[in-house]
Amino acid sequence: MLLYDLAGADDRRFSPYCWRVKLALAHKGLPFETVATGFTQIAAIGDGSHRTVPVLIDGERQIRESFVIAEYLEDRFADRPSLFGGPGGRAAARLIDGYATSLLVQIGRMVTLDIEGILRPEDRSYFRTTREKRFGKPLEEVVAGREDRLAGFRETLLPLRLMLRHQPFVGGAGANYADHILFGTLQWPRVVSSFRLIAEDDPVAAWFERCLDLYDGLGRAQAAA
Amino acid sequence: MLLYDLAGADDRRFSPYCWRVKLALAHKGLPFETVATGFTQIAAIGDGSHRTVPVLIDGERQIRESFVIAEYLEDRFADRPSLFGGPGGRAAARLIDGYATSLLVQIGRMVTLDIEGILRPEDRSYFRTTREKRFGKPLEEVVAGREDRLAGFRETLLPLRLMLRHQPFVGGAGANYADHILFGTLQWPRVVSSFRLIAEDDPVAAWFERCLDLYDGLGRAQAAA
The missing domain is CATH 3.40.30.10 (Glutaredoxin)
Structure with a gap:
């Protein structure tokens, strides 16, 4: 594949x-x-x-x-390890996907300017043009004041934090696609920006580290910004 | 039972x-x-x-x-209709429970004063004392300016709204405990307060109406405030 x-x-x-x-x-x-x-x-x-x-x-x-x-x-590949853990998990993953989108929106407003900086030269103009059209303002203005929005963003991680009182992964004892959704969401800022979104002592940070280790360190093999 | x-x-x-x-x-x-x-x-x-x-x-x-x-x-009652739809749904419900808690926190800051008003007289003093201790201020101050927080609250319904583009319930084609969690969360303000939290044209409102109809209208049998 x-x-x-x-x-x-x-x-x-x-x-x-x-x-x-x-x-x-x-x-x-x-x-x-x-x-x-x-x-x-x-x-x-x-x-x-x-x-x-x-x-x-x-x-x-x-x-x-x-x-x-x-x-x-x-x-x-129904005979291989399940991504959803049954029909309820598959349906719930749609809500988790929506939750991840609400995180992506907030993250985007903090790191979009950093993304331009890590792109190949030939992609930068496309990126800036399309994103500035979407945001309706220059990327510099989009990310301005991001420090002030950090606390609000961290509040929106509360659902994950509360869940982690009960289990190590969204999938339960082990990770599944619900974890992949949220991992990818937070891997994005890790890779494009040195602006750190998650407090080191947040249980979400420990969960994210566990996700970086999954599948022989697949996520960790990509260096952070 | x-x-x-x-x-x-x-x-x-x-x-x-x-x-x-x-x-x-x-x-x-x-x-x-x-x-x-x-x-x-x-x-x-x-x-x-x-x-x-x-x-x-x-x-x-x-x-x-x-x-x-x-x-x-x-x-x-494992032989009866499943509340979770398998192990993945059960695990994911913990995250959804956390998401609901993040909604409850915001809703509480908007309707806690209304709750006092619908209590039995003998419960009012207990309620005010414990809640003012929790909030660290008078209930009147807690809810002050709630109109200004409504837009922010509605933004936190985005995950549910995005999910509803794909399926009628969090449980998928039919409701399950994930819907019960979020229904209960929004039934609470419906019953205690005339302050309307959800816009009428929000797909979340249509989902909530479907939930009110579940199980022979169990939720709808309780009148709104």
């Missing part, structure tokens, strides 16, 4: 969605190769219909969108 | 945690009776060890804490 994986300069892999899929593939024990892909190369993937990564190539099939890919892997 | 259920004046049932358990019992198809219990009656329940409701009495057993009760029901 081949995974088109967003890449910056120096082969830095930073996409939160691609990280989810890489951990899901590893969880299933599936060998895979990645293709380092810059923003401006996405349109050239496969049949040319793709506008985002990850895109997973499995033989003739081209599957996109991280959640759809996870469901595809779960169904196609 | 007997459920000690928090009650205000006019037999108003408003506890978010008790509502979770009532829906869970109904989901399992278990007949149950409730005992209307004021705050100052909790210490007299059963063996006298309880400080909160719900408390479920099942023969000789006294079980407290809504999540523990849900797990008890799931295991004891």
Whole structure:
């Protein structure tokens, strides 16, 4: 299997969605190769219909969108370790995916300028143009005052913190796709920015370290910014 | 089975945690009776060890804490409709429980003064004293400016809103304990306060209406404030 994986300069892999899929593939024990892909190369993937990564190539099939890919892997490799732990876990993962999105929105407002800095030169203009259109202002203004928003962001980690009083992973005793979703979400700022979002003594930091160790240290192999 | 259920004046049932358990019992198809219990009656329940409701009495057993009760029901009545939809759903429900707590914190800061107003006269002093100690200020100050916090609260419903693009319930095609958790969380302000927290055109409002209809309208039978 081949995974088109967003890449910056120096082969830095930073996409939160691609990280989810890489951990899901590893969880299933599936060998895979990645293709380092810059923003401006996405349109050239496969049949040319793709506008985002990850895109997973499995033989003739081209599957996109991280959640759809996870469901595809779960169904196609049903005899391998489960990504969802049953139908309730699969349904709940949609809510967790939404929770992760609410985190991504906040994280984006703190690190988007740093992302520009780690991109390949040929991707920078595309990135700045599309993001400034989305935010409606210069990236510098988007991230201004991020220190003041850090406490609010940390409050939105409360659900995870409360859960960790009861179990080491969102998946329970072991990690599953719910962990992959949230890991990818926080791997993103780890890889693009030296601005540290999680307090060292936060139980969320300990959980994140456990996730970095999963699957022979797959996540940790990517250096932090 | 007997459920000690928090009650205000006019037999108003408003506890978010008790509502979770009532829906869970109904989901399992278990007949149950409730005992209307004021705050100052909790210490007299059963063996006298309880400080909160719900408390479920099942023969000789006294079980407290809504999540523990849900797990008890799931295991004891494993042949009946599942509350979690498998081990992944059960584990994920802990995160959803944490998410609900983060909502409860915000809701509390908006409706705690209204709660005092719906209590039995003999419970009001206990409520005000304990809550003002917890908040560190008069209840009037806690809720002051709640209109200004409404937009922020509605933002924290984003995970649910995003999920509802894909499925009608957190449980997927049908409701399960993950829905009960969040339903109870929002039933609480519906029953204690005329301050409306959810915009009418929010998909979350439509989901909440579906939850009010569950189990022959169990939640809807309790009038709104």
